[in-house]
Amino acid sequence: MPNSFPAAQGAVVTPRLAVVIPARNRRGSLPRTLASVLSDPRPDIELVVVDDGSEDDTEAYLASLADPRLAWRRLPVPSGANRARNEGAALTSAPLIAFLDSDDAFCPGRIERLIAFFDANPDVACTIDGFMDVADRRQRLHRLPDPTPDAERLRRLLLCHCVPLTNSTVTVRRSAFASIGGYDDGLYRHQDREFLVRLGRQHRIAFGKAVDVLKYREANSMSRSHAGYIAGLSDFVARCEDYQTQDYATILSYLTLRGILKALAQGSFGVALAEIMAWRRASNLPGGFGVVTGYFAGRRQRRQLEQSLAQAATTSAE
Missing domain, CATH: 3.90.550.10 (Spore Coat Polysaccharide Biosynthesis Protein SpsA; Chain A)
Incomplete structure (x- = not known):
């Protein structure tokens, strides 16, 4: 041009x-x-x-x-x-x-x-x-x-x-x-x-x-699909060295399980199963039973961060 x-x-x-x-x-x-x-x-x-x-x-x-x-x-x-x-x-x-x-x-x-x-x-x-x-x-x-x-x-x-x-x-x-x-x-x-x-x-x-x-957010919007979430998160984590530090251990557990749980909550059981299999193959994401404990700790940590951010901003439903 x-x-x-x-x-x-x-x-x-x-x-x-x-x-x-x-x-x-x-x-x-x-x-x-x-x-x-x-x-x-x-x-x-x-x-x-x-x-x-x-x-x-x-x-x-x-x-x-x-x-x-x-x-x-x-x-x-x-x-x-x-x-x-x-x-x-x-x-x-x-x-x-x-x-x-x-x-x-x-x-x-x-x-x-x-x-x-x-x-x-x-x-x-x-x-x-x-x-x-x-x-x-x-x-x-x-x-x-x-x-x-x-x-x-x-x-x-x-x-x-x-x-x-x-x-x-x-x-x-x-x-x-x-x-x-x-x-x-x-x-x-x-x-x-x-x-x-x-x-x-x-x-x-x-x-x-x-x-x-x-x-x-329409039916075919990428933001509404949970398919490919785990692979995408693994690729993202590989590009950000911060995630390798202990500071992000629980947050990473939370982020890992979040997409799978959302797919289950929406009744997308096939997608959830495919994401679980992708999780097992992912080399950059946490694994094992410790992820479940980390998920809840990470969710609390993220919620605290969001609350601190919300002191200066609002997110409201209409």
């Missing part, structure tokens, strides 16, 4: 912010997602969609769109959302990159707010914002605390899964994104968490005060 492009009136506009969307078999939700960006009248937006080897009509739908701010590329075979995000970022030139999943949506005013925030805070490399979780006609509001915890505490909160996250709330300066090599395209779960942990080693991350992202 060029460094500048013609606006509707013929003037050349330099992009201020790029929105990158990875998509696989999302023909049904993409119109809502794209409209949430393209409804903004700003001409200095880049929107890039990377079709990750879709087998539905995603490609035909993208080809039918004519907005000059939109570009798209199709990967010939499915390569994962992280590869798609990195490919999409490489197609843009704006100094700010906002990520958006293909079944989520930005609320009106989000792009304007992000540009203004980064203009006013040149020392911040990345922001994480709150979001509205929408599932089965229910909404759950996730706010983040103010002020942002210091770098060491933020890292701990991320590793203990105490910060409500979705890739759709992550906005990063291009220079910081490039300095750490973007997303890890070999990781298929916990991508946002791993990205932020790695980014936070070198750059300042700030919590945003707004809640202007809608996170739709």
Whole structure:
């Protein structure tokens, strides 16, 4: 994509912010997602969609769109959302990159707010914002605390899964994104968490005060599936040396059993059995009966961390 492009009136506009969307078999939700960006009248937006080897009509739908701010590329075979995000970022030139999943949506005013925030805070490399979780006609509001915890505490909160996250709330300066090599395209779960942990080693991350992202948890959303959770967690743990310390022993036991227990609670017995088998094969996760004791201790530890975080923020159901 060029460094500048013609606006509707013929003037050349330099992009201020790029929105990158990875998509696989999302023909049904993409119109809502794209409209949430393209409804903004700003001409200095880049929107890039990377079709990750879709087998539905995603490609035909993208080809039918004519907005000059939109570009798209199709990967010939499915390569994962992280590869798609990195490919999409490489197609843009704006100094700010906002990520958006293909079944989520930005609320009106989000792009304007992000540009203004980064203009006013040149020392911040990345922001994480709150979001509205929408599932089965229910909404759950996730706010983040103010002020942002210091770098060491933020890292701990991320590793203990105490910060409500979705890739759709992550906005990063291009220079910081490039300095750490973007997303890890070999990781298929916990991508946002791993990205932020790695980014936070070198750059300042700030919590945003707004809640202007809608996170739709549909039937085929990755966030609603427990299949592959154990393998993904094992891969994530292998990338974070903190988990090898005693400080994270009980938390890791909790995280290991959590996905399996959630699958059982939802009646997904086949998935739960497959996850148990994956657990037995996992080389980076705790095993043995001690995990059960560790699970309850880890759950208490995580709850204490969440309560301390909630003193400055609220998570409420509507």
